[in-house]
Amino acid sequence: MRFLICCLLLFIDQVMASDYRLGAGDQIQILVYGETDLTTRIKIDKSGIISFPFLSDITVSGFSTKALENKIADGLRGDYLIDPQVSVSIVMYRPFFIHGHVKRPGGYPFQEDLTLDKAIAIAGGLAARASKSSWNITRLVDGQKTVFEANVSSAILPDDIIEIEQSFF
Incomplete structure (x- = not known):
């Protein structure tokens, strides 16, 4: 087995x-x-x-x-x-990028089976005023930049740009 x-x-x-x-x-x-x-x-x-x-x-x-x-x-x-x-x-692999309200924004080497929660951890975690749910990923799909809402289990690919928004509460 x-x-x-x-x-x-x-x-x-x-x-x-x-x-x-x-x-x-x-x-x-x-x-x-x-x-x-x-x-x-x-x-x-x-x-x-x-x-x-x-x-x-x-x-x-x-x-x-x-x-x-x-x-x-x-x-x-x-x-x-x-x-x-x-x-x-x-x-x-080429890197992924994370910016916004994380402790260490920037580009990081891609790793197999990378999810958004792992990417946030690589960037040092969420900053104090970071939103806990307003996260977006910009990805090139068929030659077009596409932005979609993400959650902790969203898959991250090389060249993805992750935006962690600020919380207003």
Whole structure:
């Protein structure tokens, strides 16, 4: 039973990672098995384009790690390698931001399974005059900035901007 639960958790983790879309600020590691000269760590800049040996510049923003693995493998296949085995992993996610009435507003490194209550704790907790319920998250959805009301269990994603309002009572 314990083995089954571990396998299920690993599967869920992989599914969630495959849904994640790369963007500016993410640091990734690209590994081509058996080709140590092609292993590299790259921080994605605001252009969303990276350079990779033997390939032209690659646009990576908006790609999942799996899609990027396939794109690099396809580019290397044929002229350079017969059957390249490429792995792309996220070394460091881009940050989330929290401002308003918290003790230490600012940008913080994103962590897996981050919720609003955890983000507030990372920022040192609520300030004395902070609202206990008027919290908003600004998130880029399909290229549009979207603002929505949040609660303690709201999921936080990289690049989210959290606003903690002031309480009037």
